[in-house]
Amino acid sequence: xxxxLNLRVGWYLAVRQIRRSSKWSNGLIIFVxxxxxxxxxxxxxxxxxxxxGISNLFRAQETGDVVITAxxxxxxxxxxxxxxxxxxxxxxxxxxxxxxxxxxQLEANYxxxxxxxxxxxxxxxxxVGIDPEDEARFSDLPSFIGEGTYFQPNDYDAILVGAQLIxxxxxxxxxxxxxxxxxxxxxxxxxxxVNGIEREVVVRGIITxxxxxxxxxxxxxxxxxxxxxxxxxxxxxxQIALRLKSGVDAEQFRDLxxxxxxNQTAVVQxxxxxxxxxxxxxxxxxxxxxxxxxSVGLVVAxxxxxxxxxxxxxxxxKYIGILKGIGISGSAIEIAYVFQSIFYAFIGxxxxxxxxxxxxxxxxxxxxxxxxxxxxxIVAPLSETLIRVALLVTATIIAGYIPARMIVxxxxxDSILGRN
Amino acid sequence: xxxILETKNLIKTFKTGDVETRVLKGISLSVHRGEFLAITGRxxxxxSTLLYQMSLLDEPTSGEIxxxxxxxxxxxxxxxxxxxxFKFGYVFQDYALLPELTAIENVTLPLLMxxxxxxxxxxxxxxxxxxxxxxxxxxxxxxxLSGGEQQRVxxxxxxxxxxxxxxxxxxxxxxxxxxxxxxxxxxxxxNKKGQTIIxxxxxxxxxxxxxxxxxxxxxxxxxxxxx
Numbered sequence: 001x002x003x004x005l006n007l008r009v010g011w012y013l014a015v016r017q018i019r020r021s022s023k024w025s026n027g028l029i030i031f032v033x034x035x036x037x038x039x040x041x042x043x044x045x046x047x048x049x050x051x052x053g054i055s056n057l058f059r060a061q062e063t064g065d066v067v068i069t070a071x072x073x074x075x076x077x078x079x080x081x082x083x084x085x086x087x088x089x090x091x092x093x094x095x096x097x098x099x100x101x102x103x104x105q106l107e108a109n110y111x112x113x114x115x116x117x118x119x120x121x122x123x124x125x126x127x128v129g130i131d132p133e134d135e136a137r138f139s140d141l142p143s144f145i146g147e148g149t150y151f152q153p154n155d156y157d158a159i160l161v162g163a164q165l166i167x168x169x170x171x172x173x174x175x176x177x178x179x180x181x182x183x184x185x186x187x188x189x190x191x192x193x194v195n196g197i198e199r200e201v202v203v204r205g206i207i208t209x210x211x212x213x214x215x216x217x218x219x220x221x222x223x224x225x226x227x228x229x230x231x232x233x234x235x236x237x238x239q240i241a242l243r244l245k246s247g248v249d250a251e252q253f254r255d256l257x258x259x260x261x262x263n264q265t266a267v268v269q270x271x272x273x274x275x276x277x278x279x280x281x282x283x284x285x286x287x288x289x290x291x292x293x294x295s296v297g298l299v300v301a302x303x304x305x306x307x308x309x310x311x312x313x314x315x316x317x318k319y320i321g322i323l324k325g326i327g328i329s330g331s332a333i334e335i336a337y338v339f340q341s342i343f344y345a346f347i348g349x350x351x352x353x354x355x356x357x358x359x360x361x362x363x364x365x366x367x368x369x370x371x372x373x374x375x376x377x378i379v380a381p382l383s384e385t386l387i388r389v390a391l392l393v394t395a396t397i398i399a400g401y402i403p404a405r406m407i408v409x410x411x412x413x414d415s416i417l418g419r420n
Numbered sequence: 421x422x423x424i425l426e427t428k429n430l431i432k433t434f435k436t437g438d439v440e441t442r443v444l445k446g447i448s449l450s451v452h453r454g455e456f457l458a459i460t461g462r463x464x465x466x467x468s469t470l471l472y473q474m475s476l477l478d479e480p481t482s483g484e485i486x487x488x489x490x491x492x493x494x495x496x497x498x499x500x501x502x503x504x505x506f507k508f509g510y511v512f513q514d515y516a517l518l519p520e521l522t523a524i525e526n527v528t529l530p531l532l533m534x535x536x537x538x539x540x541x542x543x544x545x546x547x548x549x550x551x552x553x554x555x556x557x558x559x560x561x562x563x564x565l566s567g568g569e570q571q572r573v574x575x576x577x578x579x580x581x582x583x584x585x586x587x588x589x590x591x592x593x594x595x596x597x598x599x600x601x602x603x604x605x606x607x608x609x610x611n612k613k614g615q616t617i618i619x620x621x622x623x624x625x626x627x628x629x630x631x632x633x634x635x636x637x638x639x640x641x642x643x644x645x646x647x
Contacts, residue, residue, distance in 0.1 A: 009532050012525075013518075020520035020561070322516040325477055326530050326577070327505025413478045416516070 010335025033348020044290025053374035100129035129226030146208025148186025310403030321415025341400025458630035509578030568599030
């Protein structure tokens, strides 16, 4: 009962102290709390968003929501055409892209090479055979053509080259181990070697995306031609990427495909399962880095609140003495300061939440921040954000309580008379 | 007449570094229920220090204070706080009002601590303020009130819950003559209704209003006068 009484009196005091104190000082403290909240949530969200930006590219341009690939002991998916026919009957699928792939060597400027002992201008890559229309729908590949054009109908001996294979895009072309091609432009003739077969191909277009895009270091050609080069007469593809309609659960759909028996000749994975394992580790690393930076912000916020409340309590020491003198308990006075701290933390966090979910997250999701490494978004799951709000409120409660306690503990009469 | 407060050989010493200053040098006195006692003396004589000891705002170095038969030496800080809340009322020289609370809120606050429900506390506070003639300034902040009005709020706060003893430390020191007389007249009226008042003052004119005047000099009672 005593605690309820102290809470009641503390609340009575706190409300009036907040309501009638300077609007500027209140605004400043709330602004500090807002910045602290954003530092706590946005920094981590931004760092994780860098990795999720990469993941999203992977999803949008490579795997879709569910991807079917060849098992480890096979180069292709057996009975691919039956599987594709079955998939075409499923209403859950929005878009689909079936791809062939093979290792390839590309060589440029081979006609100008005067001496056989000169190092050839060549690079190794993965070549992907696509249905140009399906792929355009699936990954919006034409929109990434920075130079030249996308495939034309009936294109033959034409390829699209990822920018990371070309020296003027690929880190300046001086990274050890990477041998990007020199002097390659739309219209340049390259010598391509696939499966021991050499063929001259023309560069139709250059795909310019961020370095971590799955399109960045690949070569695309129409599927019919690659199928011919690799002798895939059975039409068995290497990968089938599926984008599901909005609201369809990827895991449930994967399970549906497994139940249908597709997993007997192929591996069926959701996007999360198919993502390279290193990406998850980078995500975790960035998350920890974000947490470390946020922790510093939290300490700074706690110190700020401590200083604000301490100065406030110190300048009001006389009144705190009077309160004690007329019989107001020390606990009630301390609670009044704790309520003030909570108020600042809640209002700061509340404004922060509104800015975060009302503006920052949706805006950056629509307009990702383009960084060399990825198109970065802000990742801020509500549950994690609320944990950070709780951390902030806890820190401010402690930071508000300690200075109030220090002043309340001083001798009542000394406080009233302003004696040290 | 029953004794409500009694001090026995009260000594208070202040220590600054190695220097000890004895401000009260063995004060013994009794205050009767319903009495209006004035404590006078020149500046630095120890009159306010004596009031602070008797009102449990400070701890004497030695000696005893007995209030309603209870030796305060045996009380812990929480019990003293309860005594201050439930039994005493205070009027300070500089009014001691909380600047961010309105007149009625200043008076309501200690009533809430006394476990009154908000409507009841509010009603008691309003009545007390009306009693001191401030029914029209209930919602004014201290900064919007004159010195005399602020001291009236302070008195309303002190008497709202009818304390056993009203302690007043130089209540008119910061007021003009008209306001001072009005405040003192209020004390006389309260005393007539049975309120025990212990007031420190250095103004001779106002000492005459008290039933008994004790004069302090150099930490000792040097004279007692009954009006």
